Amino acid sequence: MFKPLSISLAITAAFPSFAVADTLERVVVTGSNIRVTEKEGASAVQVITAKQLKASGSASIADVLRAISANSGNSYNEQYTGSFSAGTSGLSLRGIGQKNTLILVNGKRVSSYATAQDLQETFVDLNSLPMAAVQRVEILKDGASSVYGSDAVAGVVNIILYKEFAGTELSAQLGGATGGTGQREKSATLQTGFGRLQDDGYSVVLSVDAQQRDKxxxxxxxxxxxxxxxxxxxxxxxxxxxxxxxxxxxxxxxxxxxxxxxxxxxxxxxxxxxxxxxxxxxxxxxxxPGIQRVHSSLRGTLRLNADTEAYAELLHSYSRADQTFAAPLSVSSSLRAWNNARQALDTIPVVLPVGHPNNSTGAPLPFTATLFDLGERQKSDKVTFYRLLAGARGNLAGWDWDASFGRSGSRLEETVNNFVNRYEFEKVLADGSYNFADQSKNSEQVRQRLRLSTLRPAASTLSTIDLSVSKDLLDLPAGPLGFAAGAQWRREKMDSQTSTAVLSGTELRPALNIINGSRDVSALFAEFNVPVAQKLSLNLAGRADHYSDFGNAFSPKAALRYQAADWLLLRGTVSRGFRAPSLPEVTNSTAVSYTTVVDKLDPISPKQARGVTLITGANAALRPERSENLNLGFVIAPSSDSSVGIDYYRIRQHGVIGTESGTTILANEARSPGKVTRDAQGRISTLYVQYGNQGERSVSGFDLDLRHRFVGKEWGSLTLNGQLSRVLRFAAPLSLGEAATEGAGTNHFGAIPKWRGVSGATWELGAWSNTLTWNYVGGYTQGKRPEEKVAGFSTIDVNLAWKATPAATVSFIVQNLGDKRPSWDSSTDFFDYTQADPRGRFASVKLNYKF
Incomplete structure (x- = not known):
């Protein structure tokens, strides 16, 4: 027989950090502005507690979040070294892009990264956010544009930091790869706090964490x-x-x-x-890349009177990522330099003149050469991130209210070394002072003339004002009518520049991602929680946004929660949303990047991927992407120690913004010859694309959440949990005007495995706590070669913790215990780095001390 226990108690048992007394406290759960007692509401919310964060053995919040099953694909971490956002890490719920997932800290926005990912995606860099200060993470896995704004189409991640912390806690972790790669990683954290609001009228929490990892x-x-x-x-x-x-x-x-x-x-x-x-x-x-990171968080709360408290918080981080950008520069017929006056690329002749020591013919001689003696090209990205937030909250005449203002920013300084000076190259080419055929004969003086180091700056800022109020307006027969309303204003600004060497035409084979734009966004929102019957509630929400650069949008949402029995919860939401074009998509931006294509018409390597120049244009006429979200689910809790949840989701987006892929352009080159430029040899030199509203994207699937806890005095307690996500559909057109192509289980639109899961088992006995985690990524087929399969991939992580004394805990952590290789994917260089990493088995030891 099912025990008559409420769903909220079942979820409380699954998440001990939520444990409360006999009377459940009314709290705000991510996805709503109304305080409720139910821990499990009409929307599916996954909670990761501080205890679970520690059990993961991860040293960064990014590694934890990217492991969730709802992170279907198209999210990147620092393995994406070829981007303008190297060293960063983002999250793409449902696989529809990092720009569609909203990241909050304590329910408030933070600045996006200083520049765009893949030229167009503005996103929050998870690597800039603290780990030690996190009390829990709430992940809302349905659309929330009606509550939070346009970038919450796929869902919301709310990182909640400690408001109070008693004592001091220190930890240090050291680890390395066991497969002989030589990679090492070390990290340390400090968490301290004093004061309790209830007793002292104030609280202060300081957290610092640092991480260093070899390249x-x-x-x-x-x-x-x-x-x-x-x-x-x-x-x-x-x-x-x-x-x-x-x-x-x-x-x-x-x-x-x-x-x-x-x-x-x-x-x-x-x-x-x-x-x-x-x-x-x-x-x-x-x-x-090799990384160095330091995060700090300072939060203070002061009780002004019995009904009012003021709060302030400061987040600050410094991150550095160092990498080998590429091999030394190769010069050929497609060599280019930027012409700022024309806002276009100039072709630089790569021809050995008559009389050059390397030219034994009697005519000018085109050539291709790699300048190995100049050294590998290197890149270092240094990022400073901050958020300053201040506000007050309280209760006045029965109204709960919260008002705050904030300022957040991300600043990038990217330096590169061993690039090549265009003007010096032209000189040595003309006068014969550089030997391309035998570079050992070149003088160091000539090499130094050719070498070029540059600095690329970029910055993103966010200013915010938030005001919200909530109250139970009246008592209905089935319960109180909850109401919330608010107003928000924010100013987004992005100023991503390029180096002076690029603008002056000095740098050969330049890359540009110039974005200079800003916008103001103002919004009004309201929400009602209507108790229709004793166990049936309806939540209605609406949000009106005004964007200074494209106009207005309205996002409604309705959610239904039915407690069919004490052990059974039925729920569903339906909503409409939108995504405003990002600043790089609509501002007067310029992007010159490089991609690889396989060109069957290439006279030299028709079967091998080859690098070409890609010029991407913004489009001021873009329309917003509109979306429709549907979520249906149920939760069964047969006891306070067990719960089973299944949630179906469907997202339909209209007018999705994107560009054609290089593969699609080449497949239709005869139809659009202006998009392809070839050199005198017939090799592709440049592809031209522009952002456009490409068509409709339809995504659907379901999430399965299983939890059970066994409690026994002699054998301790065993907690089992598992999350499994299945993508049923991921369909979109490959090009404007084409019919939708199914991408679920393929890499047509980036790798979108149909299955992704993570399961864990934690056994606690006396001084020992042992966590075993299984991570699974399903296989998929090659979009252009459906007969070729990419195998599924799974790893097992182990965290064995021993409480040596009441204050000291020693943990032994092994990630990828079986030393599994990521699955081979011929469409990439080796494997899809959005789904796996190449480190193999990685073992660490961690010491934690409380006093």
């Missing part, structure tokens, strides 16, 4: 260091061909030197013959 190169990983993947499905010898004259790679410019090897051409392209010069790119490829 991981491709050459450090045994199965990738040769860059020879011919034994893999669709794999190849991924060695770039270089140092040749004309358009024929077999016409060698010099011989084997430095990392160059004489290589049979057919080992790189089976349809070719002869011998070429090629090199192993592994030593020049960073898989995971």
């Amino acid at each position: 991981l190169q491709q050459s450090d990983v045994s199965w990738m260091r040769s860059a020879d993947f011919r034994g893999q499905n669709g794999g190849a010898l991924s060695w770039p061909v270089t140092n040749f004259t004309g358009g024929d790679p077999t016409r060698l410019l010099g011989g084997a030197q430095g990392p160059l090897h004489l290589t049979p051409y057919n080992t790189i392209d089976p349809d070719k013959s002869g011998t070429v010069l090629a090199y192993n790119p592994a030593p020049y490829t960073t898989l995971i």
Whole structure:
């Protein structure tokens, strides 16, 4: 028989941090502005407690959040080294992009990262947020535009920091990869607090955490260091061909030197013959940057009187990510430099003049060469993040109210080394002072003339004013009628620039992501919680937003909660939302980036991915993306120690903003020849794209949440939990005007595995606490080659904690216990880094001390 216990008590048992007395406290749960007693409401909210954060063994909040099953795909961490946002980490609920997931800290917004991910996605960098100060994380997994605004289409992550903390807690953690890569990681935290609001009338909490991790190169990983993947499905010898004259790679410019090897051409392209010069790119490829991070959080609360308290908080962080940006620069017929007057790229001739020591012919000689003696190109990203928030809350005449203002910002300084000076290159090319065929003969003076170091600055700021009120307006037969309303204003500004060397045309093969824009957003919102019957409640919410750059939008939402029995909860929500075009999508922005395409018309490497220039244009005529969300679910709690929840979601977005992929452009080159520019050899030099409202995207699936706890005096307690997400549909057009293509279980739109899950078991016995976590990512097919499968991938993490004394705890942590490799994916260089990482088994020891 089912025990007649409320769902709220079942959830309280599953999350001990919510444990309360006989009378449940009224609290605000993420997704609503109305205080309620139910811990499980009409919307599905996943809660990660401080205890669970520690049990994960992770040193960053980003690693914990990215492991949740609802993070379906299209979210990036610092493994995405080729982006303008290297070293960052974001979250993409339901796989529809980081720009559609809203990140809050203590229910309030923080600034987006200083520049955009993939040129268009503005997002909050999770790597800039603290770990030690987190009391719990609430993840709302349905649309919440009606409550929070346009960037909550897929859901909301609310990171809640400690308001009170008694005593001081220190921890230190040291670990390393066991597979011989040499990568090490260390971290430390400090958490201290004094004062209790109830007794002292004030509280202050200070938290600091720091993390340092070594850089991981491709050459450090045994199965990738040769860059020879011919034994893999669709794999190849991924060695770039270089140092040749004309358009024929077999016409060698010099011989084997430095990392160059004489290589049979057919080992790189089976349809070719002869011998070429090629090199192993592994030593020049960073898989995971080296990082240094320090986060601090200071929060104070002061009780002004029995009904009013003031609060203030300061978040600050410094992050640095260092990586090998790329191999030394290769110069060829597609070499470019930026012309700021024309707002376009100039082609720089790469031709050995008559009389040059490397030109034995009697005519100018085009050539391709890699300038190895200048050294690998390096990049370092330094980011400073802050948020200052102050406000007051209280109760006046029966109204709960909260008013605050805040200022937040993210500032980036990106430096690069060993890039190449265009004007010096032109000089040495003309006067013959640089030897391309035998670079060992070059003087250090000439090399220094060619080397170029630059600084790229970027900044993003957010100013906010928030005011909200709530009250039970009247008593209805089934309970009180709850009401909440509020007003918000914010100013978003992004100023992402490029280096002076790029603007002056000095840097060869420049990359630009210039964004300079701002907007004001004002909003009014209201919400009613209507008790229709004793066990049936209806929540109605609406939000009106005004954007200074495109106009108005209204987002309604209705949610129904039915306590069908003490052990059964039925729930559902329906809403409409929107996403405003991001600043880089609509402002007068300029983007020059580089992508890789396989061009079957390429005369040199028609079967190998090759880098080309991509010029992306903003579009001031963009319309907002509109969305419709539907969520249906139920929770069964047969006892206070068990719960089962299943929730179905469906998101339909209209007018999704994007650009055509390089693959799509090449497949339709005859129809749109202006989008492709080829050089004299017939090789692609440039692709041109512009943001547009591409069409409709439809996403659906379900989440399964299972929890059970066994309690026994002799054998301790065992807590089991599991979350499993299944993507049923992920459909969108590949190009404007085309029919929708199904992407669930494929990588048409980034890797979207149909299944993703995480399950854990925690056994606590006496001084021991042991947590075993299973992470699973399902397989998927190649979008362009459906016969090729990418296998599923799973890992097991272990955290064994021993309470040596009442104050000291020692933990032994092993991530990826089975030393599993990520699944091979031929559409990427090796594997999809949004789904896995290459570190293998990683073991750590952690010491925690309280006093």
